[in-house]
Amino acid sequence: MEIEKKDGITIISTDERLDAVVAPKLKDTVKKIAEETSTKLIIDLEKTKFIDSSGCGALVASLRTLIKNQGDMKIARPSPQAQTLFQLTRLHRVFEIYEDMDQAIKSFS
């Protein structure tokens, strides 16, 4: 998992798998980032080829944490497998999802 900050937006790039092994780490990381109010966060899923229910759950928990602290979260570049799960679980209605990173960044302006 890599974290960078660009133009006031925090970008978390997740690894190849977002599963039960790393979901707690993502939740903890977002919790720390969300301590600042009005955090703008993008979860970049470009490298993530596999996501499971724990991964989906960590994304939901992350969004909740951010909203609670007046922040917001967008998701960028989900794989076909992730898109399938988001649609199946209707999370595509909950998350703001962008296929392009620039669009995700611009969405905060």
Added chain:
Amino acid sequence: MDNPIKVKIDSTADLLLLRPLDLFVRQLVQQLPAFSDHPSDVDGIELAFNEAYTNVSRHAYKGLNTKGPISIEIIVYDDRLEIYLEDRGTSFDPANVKTPDLDVPRDGGLGVWFIKKFMDQALYSTCDGKNVLLMMKRFPNS
């Protein structure tokens, strides 16, 4: 197939082994000609196995000081694939898991629902202290 292909792995239910076992299942399924043009089925089977193994690792032996055993058996028939997961922990019947209300975003509890969604059959049984989950997937076009 007179002699179905079988593989059995006796392991410890530990999330440390989730990824290597997941990849083993994925690569096995990918090599089956029946799934060669069905990558979403391969993803679905991998996900179902992942969820089942995660559930056993997280919950079956909760409260014990030691990691418990899990046996994984995969059988490939002419027309279907069967995956068995056997543990000796606390029993847990997926049939009792309510269908999630998808209008309320959840941060957990979707694993069993995914198993049911992506496999053609998910049967759970408990006997003599052994819990067995059978997940079956028919071959596409069979």
